[in-house]
Amino acid sequence: MFRSKIRIHTCRIILLTSLVWLLVDVVLLAMYSDCFGDGCNKKSSDYPVKIKEQLGGKKAAIAAALQHHIDDDDTNLEENEIEPDVGEDGLVLSAYPKSRLKRWQRVPAVLPQGELPGEMGKAVNIPIEQEKLMLEKFQENQFNLLASDMISLNRSLTDVRFEKCKDKPYPELLPTTSVVIVFHNEAWTTLIRTIWSTINRSPRPLLKEIILVDDASEKEHLGKKLEDYIKTLPVPTRLFRTENRSGLIRARLLGAKHVKGDVITFLDAHCECTEGWLEPLLARIVEDRTTVVCPIIDVISDTTFEYIQASDMTWGGFNWKLNFRWYRVPEREMSRRGGDRTAPLRTPTMAGGLFAIDRDYFYKIGSYDEGMDIWGGENLEMSFRVWQCGGRLEIVPCSHVGHVFRDKSPYTFPGGVQNVVLHNAARVAEVWMDEWGEFYYAMNPGSLRN
Secondary structure, eight states: OHHHHHHHHHHHHHHHHHHHHHHHHHHHHHHHOSOSGGGGGOOGGGOHHHHHHHOOTHHHHHHHHHHHHHHOSOOOOOTTSOOOEEETTEEEOOOOOGGGOEEOOOOOOOOOOTTOTTGGGOOOOOOGGGHHHHHHHHHHHTSOHHHHHHSOTTOOOOOOSOHHHHTOOOOSEEOOEEEEEEESSOOHHHHHHHHHHHHHTSOTTTEEEEEEEEOSOOOGGGTHHHHHHHTTSSSOEEEEEOSSOOBHHHHHHHHHTTOOSSEEEEEOSSEEEOTTOHHHHHHHHHHOTTEEEEEEEEEEOTTTOOEEOOOSSEEEEEOTTOOEEEEEOOHHHHHHTTTOTTSOEEOSBOOSSSEEEEHHHHHHTTOSOTTSOBSSSHHHHHHHHHHHTTOEEEEEEEEEEEEEOOSSOSSOOTTOHHHHHHHHHHHHHHHHOGGGHHHHHHHOTTOOOO
């Protein structure tokens, strides 16, 4: 009988202990479950702000981009296009509907115009008696404006592509592109030559339009004269102006907002497109809409305007001061391409002045960071954004575009160049680099976190 009482007492203890632990489990489940109280009646979209606040670094930017996609009704999607899915590695865009792709033909080469200065990309030498005038004009844009003014707006260039590139087959159907060119106090001849080289060397069905964005220029020739001139062009060309100096990043966003083509191609205002430059870029994007592509950026001399072919054996990188740098392509990337120097090159970062990106993908990854000022660092920011949002960044060796490289910028920056650059670099480190951003601050102790 005594043993029976002990057994009953033991059972009571076990039952009470079990009930206590059951209550503890219920409390814990209630604390960590979304389905508690009013939460059961809410959708996941009711929590966008909370989610974004909880995420740090690059994750917050991705969440903001995806939330922007959810809230935006203007998706530029046709009825027969499937909505994009968000996979583990980033955004997955469906293929272009066939109705949006265009048939195209190769464009005839621009022929040399006799012995005019600069034809076939040759250097222009200024007579000694005009050297004083040349030096005076040089200060306006930090390149030889006198030489540029002597060169035809439709000058011929040598075909610098590999022979294999000239016969490389591309898809018969390609997407259209809108070329966006931002300028501030740009010289007339370099700007118009950029426009004409784009028109003359692009298959007309693929060139939807050219969009010019004037970032508060003060030069008279960029006013009504430019407005009247673009009306005569054979390709639709639209001009937008910022009310105040906005800088490259915000000006590009203004231009991108108005594009009608499927692909946005950004060019600087002192470039020259070469033969066959566009098709290789669009061919990579039509294959995979999350691929962002850059041409080989050749050099146009700032002193003679000679067209100089750049090496295809370098790719974009950066140092821990977050400065863009060119580095030699490693052997592992050459092996991945099977030793084919005409094959697309996967690059860690891009120079940023010249690249093409699918319009929908550009916005679905969040476009440019509007919190960055004027110029500088946006190329690394976009590079990190593409790679970390499931995209791919490539240099296409069969596409060449020349660019006037200057020793220094002719423009002033509100707040000073150093402050702007440090501000932008710090945003890149904070948003995209997570714990690796500490290397940036270690190398830049003077950079303050905002």
